[in-house]
Amino acid sequence: MSSRDEHELKYQVTLVELVDRVLNKGVVLAGDITLSVADVDLVYVGLRVLLSSVSTLEEQRDREISAVGAQA
Amino acid sequence: MSSDVGAVNGENHLGWYLYGVVAAAEATPKIETEGVAVDPAHEVELVAEPPLAGVASRVSLHEFDEATLSERLGDAAWLEQKIRAHEQVLERVLREVSVVPCRFCTVYRSESELRRFLSERGQPLLAALDRVRGQVEVGVKAFVDRERFVAGQAARNERIRELQTRAASMAEGRAYLERRRLEQLVSSEVERLRSSAGSEIHARLLARAGDGLPLALQATEVSGRDDEMIFHGAYLVEADESGFEAALGILASEYRDAGVDFELTGPWPPYNFVPAELRAQ
Numbered sequence: 563m564s565s566r567d568e569h570e571l572k573y574q575v576t577l578v579e580l581v582d583r584v585l586n587k588g589v590v591l592a593g594d595i596t597l598s599v600a601d602v603d604l605v606y607v608g609l610r611v612l613l614s615s616v617s618t619l620e621e622q623r624d625r626e627i628s629a630v631g632a633q634a
Numbered sequence: 635m636s637s638d639v640g641a642v643n644g645e646n647h648l649g650w651y652l653y654g655v656v657a658a659a660e661a662t663p664k665i666e667t668e669g670v671a672v673d674p675a676h677e678v679e680l681v682a683e684p685p686l687a688g689v690a691s692r693v694s695l696h697e698f699d700e701a702t703l704s705e706r707l708g709d710a711a712w713l714e715q716k717i718r719a720h721e722q723v724l725e726r727v728l729r730e731v732s733v734v735p736c737r738f739c740t741v742y743r744s745e746s747e748l749r750r751f752l753s754e755r756g757q758p759l760l761a762a763l764d765r766v767r768g769q770v771e772v773g774v775k776a777f778v779d780r781e782r783f784v785a786g787q788a789a790r791n792e793r794i795r796e797l798q799t800r801a802a803s804m805a806e807g808r809a810y811l812e813r814r815r816l817e818q819l820v821s822s823e824v825e826r827l828r829s830s831a832g833s834e835i836h837a838r839l840l841a842r843a844g845d846g847l848p849l850a851l852q853a854t855e856v857s858g859r860d861d862e863m864i865f866h867g868a869y870l871v872e873a874d875e876s877g878f879e880a881a882l883g884i885l886a887s888e889y890r891d892a893g894v895d896f897e898l899t900g901p902w903p904p905y906n907f908v909p910a911e912l913r914a915q
Contacts, residue, residue, distance in 0.1 A: 577714060577717070577718075578856050578858075579773075579899065580717055581717060583721075583905040583906070584717055584720055584721060584737070584738045585717075585737065587735075587737070587905035587906050587908075588735040588736055588737040588738070588903075588908060589655075589734055589735065589736055589737065589762060589908040589909060589910070590736075590737050590740075590910055590911050590912075591652065591736055591737075591740050591751065591755070591912060592912075593652065593741050593742055593751075594741060594742050594747055595649070595699070595700050595739065595740075595741035595742075595743070596737070596739065596740055596741070597703075597707075597737065597738060597739045600704075601703065601704060601707055601739075604704055604707040604708055605707050605713060607707075607708060608707050608708045608709060608710050608713045609713055609714070
């Protein structure tokens with residue numbers, strides 16, 4: 563692994579750690595606009611991160627994508 | 635309470651992004667949040683609705699609108715900037731006062747909606763704030779280095795020594811099978827370590843923390859380490875306390891010979907120690 567890859571990996575990991583907390587934890591308030599579970603899936607798609615805690619989301623995410631595609 | 639909801643008025647389609655909630659009395663203007671808001675064009679403000687105050691900043695409702703949000707969420711660059719901004723703001727707040735962190739992308743269409751929310755949910759918000767007052771979240775991870783684990787096990791486990799010796803003395807083809815057997819044995823020993831060490835680590839750290847909970851273990855792609863994660867937890871600790879770190883240090887020295895390394899992250903806003911949902915009064 564090149565040092566650049568290693569650097570990228572570290573960077574990714576910090577973001578993943580962050581995403582895990584910011585998206586899955588924290589108080590869910592009744593905002594006028596809030597993320598739904600499907601939105602959270604989209605975030606993972608956007609960031610292409612793999613979280614072991616959301617392995618089931620991966621299957622859901624595939625369904626979500628096809629559903630979104632169908633709507634469009 | 636008045637219901638002046640229709641206050642879309644002259645705000646030019648700006649809404650409020652809510653990062654977290656603090657106690658109005660504690661929230662001095664000392665919090666340094668210049669230039670870190672999710673929308674760099676608008677600084678973070680305290681929207682005081684005593685006894686609480688929302689840490690919020692104005693955002694374009696076009697950018698955060700429900701209809702376009704799903705599109706934005708697929709944009710990694712946009713997401714990363716917003717997620718980092720969300721965390722940055724909360725970290726700055728956390729340095730000064732206790733905070734109940736909100737989940738990413740909590741947006742109100744108007745200031746009056748935000749204020750209405752703060753006053754309607756005052757009771758559970760205050761309770762959530764009381765629970766985390768003066769405290770921060772820290773993350774603890776433990777990883778096992780297989781080579782060191784095997785070396786440590788070999789000293790105690792005769793079966794492992796035997797398989798190692800046999801694999802070393804055999805011709806390549808048969809040694810492969812022996813190595814597979816050794817590998818399986820080591821895996822089951824690591825599994826045992828994971829369950830025994832996991833509960834011991836958690837119990838001992840919990841004794842030095844206000845609260846704590848085990849989190850899902852991360853796969854190596856996520857943890858970014860080659861070593862297997864055997865423990866992952868989050869703890870609520872006093873912001874200026876060193877006893878927790880000392881306890882972790884003792885654990886680390888005890889587990890070093892078993893090939894276990896510890897990692898401490900944080901301080902985080904107490905994401906894991908606020909209720910997922912707040913009930914209305």
